[in-house]
Amino acid sequence: MTQPSLWRVLEPKWRTALQRIREERLRGGSGKLLTLTVVGVAFWIGVFGAFYLILKYFRGVEDVGPLLAAKVLGVVLLAFVGILVLSNVITALSSFFLAKDLDLLVSAPVDWLRLYLAKLGETLLHSSWMVALMAVPILTAYGVIYRGGPLFAPFAVLTLFPMLVLPAVAGSALTLVLVNVFPARRTRDLLSIVALGAAGVVVLLFRLIRPERLASPEGFRNLLDWVAVLRTPTSPFLPSEWATKATMGFLQGANDPLPLVLLWTTAAGAVTLGALLHRQLYATGFTKAQEGAERFVRGGLWRRTVGTLLAFLPVAKREFVLKDIKLFFRDTTQWSQLILLAVLVVVYLFNIKMLPLHRGEPVGFFYVTLVSFLNLGLAGFVLAAIAARFIFPAVSLEGRHMWLLRSSPLDLKTLLWSKYWVGTVPLLTLALLLTGLTNVLLQVRPFMMVVGMLTIVALTFAIAALALGFGALYPQFETENAAQIPTSFGGLVYMMATIALLGAVLRALWTAVYAYVRAVYEGQPVVVDAWMISWFAVAAALCAAATALPLWVGLRRMERFEF
Amino acid sequence: MIRLENLTKHYGSFVAVDDVSLEVSRGVLYGFLGPNGAGKTTTLRMIAGILRPTDGRVLLGGDDVHRDPIAAKQRLGFIPDRPFVYDKLTGAEFLRFVAALYGQEGDTVDRRVAELLEVFELTSWKDELVEAYSHGMRQKLIISSALIHRPEYIVVDEPMVGLDPKAARLLKDIFRQFASRGGTVLMSTHTLEVAEAMCDRVAIIQHGKIVAEGTVDDLRRQHRAGDASLEELFLKLTGGAQVRELAEVLGHGADGAS
Structure with a gap:
């Protein structure tokens, strides 16, 4: 049997998106579009301006300038990868296991590979669009300051795309494994706590080590120590580092294809491994995802505490407040x-x-x-x-x-x-x-x-x-x-x-x-x-x-x- | 008494309900029938005060639902077609919450909650979050919630959907008893056998207009249908030709497959 194209598999999604745009337009959404465009462009200009000024200053600093620029790009891309892994894990849970179109897709004669690629694409799009948009003014600033020329734009896309694919594959694979261990709805709870807890720890650590000291050489014993810290790759085995090397290499005229090759081969390998894992685990995971959370709740605590405190209120107001508090904490x-x-x-x-x-x-x-x-x-x-x-x-x-x-x-x-x-x-x-x-x-x-x-x-x-x-x-x-x-x-x-x-x-x-x-x-x-x-x-x-x-x-x- | 006076609802240029007038007396179980998209749900949601009519009014025991909503709604129990309930509340909590919306609390409510959960065989589930309930269990919970404050009028949209045969039978008995004690039930349904067996009177709505109203015998007489069943009458009034066309399409499909 001929398999439907990926485009066809994703049809309910993109048709819904198109219909929403049409409805917006009918409701007089041109004002909204204009506001969004103005705010978006202003934000882009702001980000571009900030990076332009920083990079212009760096370019004026001999020897250390390019190192600083590379370091900043490395940190930005590393932050992107971190955000992407977290958001992909959460998005993958929805798109692979909880989405409403899954009953239709899983019951239809669509093979596992198409389903995987379609849902991976959906996950990638949903979790990465904001990061991709954010990268545009930043990379534009790099391109302008280091005179990347017209070829820099396609090169940046070529570099960024595999960097976005890798967290999507990793996030989807992690979700797949977790769903096989816990029920999907429980996994969602678990992931929310783990992801936010991890994000919290990262933010806290990042702040407590006071990275601003990196920018002031007087904090180091001598200049060589400082330069050595700048030269050390932030994370040599992470795609963000390869993307940084590829981008800075292109901008500085160094023709080293290795970082780009690493990015693309790793992305291709990851998608293949992800697909194999999907073939092995998806069916059981999807079945488990149908299980309810089935939690037994006594719920007397809120009634005894907040309920007693609010006893002076009319019953409807009191119960409404209690209901909202219970829904939030459950x-x-x-x-x-x-x-x-x-x-x-x-x-x-x-x-x-x-x-x-x-x-x-x-x-x-x-x-x-x-x-x-x-x-x-x-x-x-x-x-x-x-x-x-x-x-x-x-x-x-x-x-x-x-x-x-x-x-x-x-x-x-x-x-x-x-x-x-x-x-x-x-x-x-x-x-x-x-x-x-x-x-x-x-x-x-x-x-x-x-x-x-x-x-x-x-x-x-x-x-x-x-x-x-x-x-x-x-x-x-x-x-x-x-x-x-x-x-x-x-x-x-x-x-x-x-x-x-x-x-x-x-x-x-x-x-x-x-x-x-x-x-x-x-x-x-x-x-x-x-x-x-x-x-x-x-x-x-x-x-x-x-x-x-x-x-x-x-x-x-x-x-x-x-x- | 439930009384609809020239009730009209427009969605842009589309007329969903067109000048509908209807009266449902106390102690009557009234069937509101019609094909998909005829305007049944819109009418029932206007009666429940969820939608505002473009024109006309709804009176519940003399109180206008849209001018004096608190007094009118105090007497009403509404059961929607889709059982959306707060997933993170337990069944018992949900019922207590609904009772509170009607200003009721205390031991009387607790006893009523226990009674209703027992009747609908949900007692063992009362402390489970609703997210773990099946569709039928949610439907039973919503029916319980419509009865918790002892309403005078019940407006119900497709009551039998999702219910097992035992619960469906129970619901029929509850509605019959409710009507026999002076309560009023207005229900929309597609299950014409149920409507024929249960309802004292029926109205058939199509394209937003009432096309027939009365007892089933009245309708047979009005449309010279002899001893035709309500299903045959319904198809005659609402386009049985489409059913024949559908049968033909399905027949071709089956032929094609073979």
Whole structure:
């Protein structure tokens, strides 16, 4: 029997993607496309600009310059490979074992090799597109600075492609083995914890070894030691190192084909081995993947603790909050992200601690106050990103259950109220922790401590409301994976709105804070006058509007939802 | 009483439900029949308050579902065709959650939960996460959830899908008893034998319009169908020719295969 082409096997996927684009266009999606293009291009230009400046500086440094440029490329590509392995493992689990089209494909007379190649291609595309896009401005900067010429672009594609294939094969193979050992749904839980735990450890280690010391030769005993460290390959057996060597070789005119040959032969070998492993293990793995997780839950803990604490609330609100908390903590893919969050908080505070600020008064006071003030923006951005991940999807995740919520006498205000507080309380705890600890580490004066804490509280209320409001305005009811929801167009608009709010609030506060800094700097008494209070009032009004308006708009939008 | 007045629903230029008026009295088990895409589910979802009508209104015991939703929905139990339930709750937790949505809690609810789980043979599964339930078990859980607050009206979309024969029989008995005690059931179904055996009255909807309404005997008389079964009547009213065409296509396919 003639086998269908790979294109045909993947038809449900690409047809769905095309249909989505068509629907977007019908819904007047040209505005969205324009916004995405503008943001994407701005991001590309930003990345390109940063690398251009760094590489231009390196090119000016004799002897060591190319070594530094190669080192930076090596580290960037190594980071890409690390991200790719993790994302491929998680994507492979969905595409090879949990995707909805698998029942059809597995029951159809499609041979194992076609199924493997189709699903590998799908995994590769889903997990690598972001990295591939990110690589474009970086490699362009290398090409421009080292005058790679028109042939550099195809050469870069030729180098990057096998580097993307290898993590896809490795991730798929690892998933295949794991699914054969654990049930797929349990494997997903396990992978989420392991992957995020590993990512957390890597981030933590990377930060704690303080890589910034590499850039300052004065930290080494002599220049030769420093050059020796730069010359040592980061990872001689990893594809990122071969890709670095191939790229830098091309740019410096060294015609050594070995790195490229290594990349392609290893990729080809890996795909072959991966296919053989797939032939051996896929059928049993797929069968195991059909097993349910079957977990026995008593669930009295939340009722006794949170339930008792919320006893003053009406029963519908209380049970709604309890339900949301239970769903969050029983879904490993959700709570495991808290591991990474904890690590990021530690890294954040570590960075603040490492800042060389207390080197003398009164310059120390000025910088401490400035950093404490700017930290409000940074903390606000971190909170916005966390709200994007955990609060923005809240309305979308109710999509499949709206039949129940809308046919019951539950008031939509109750629903929104519960979602808001379930998201806001933990976010507020984190906000106070970040700002409070940072200010303690910075040893700021009471004025900045009070301003900082009040501002972050007001900002947190607004950020949570914006996340929930935009989540209701741009719902993604068909997406089952909560992690994909913030990367939608609505998520982007929400982030842009939040950044605008942060900018406006900080601008309003700056006038008041500047008056305070100047008074202290000049040894004058700090006077909280009408002028200062009016700027605090502007910041408060902005936060209040950014809290009330999105919730109101979100509620109106939810009333018009149809299922 | 469930009362639909000139109920209309448009999706863009497509008219899904076209000026439907209907009255289902207390104590009546009412069958809502029609081919796929005729507008049954849209109508039932408007009655449940999930979809807003483009025009017309729905009254449940005198309360407008869209103007006074809290009062109207308090009396309603809705069973959808697709059993989407929170996967990470246990069966018992789900039922308690639904009871809470209707403002009910405490020992009465706990007893009711235990009673319903027992009736639908889910007691041994009550502390298992719903993600481990089969399709039929989820359907039983949703039916239990529609009964947890002791509604006056049950609106149900394809109740028998996914149920084993024993559960299907149980459900028929529950609906019959519910109606005999003064409750009202409005159900859509494709199982015409079930509709014929169970329903006091039926309505047949096609292209969003009611094309026939009454008892099965009324319909036979109206359409001069003698002692035809409900299935034959249904095919006559909704395009039996298509069924014959389908039989021909299948016949050719079989010929081709042989």
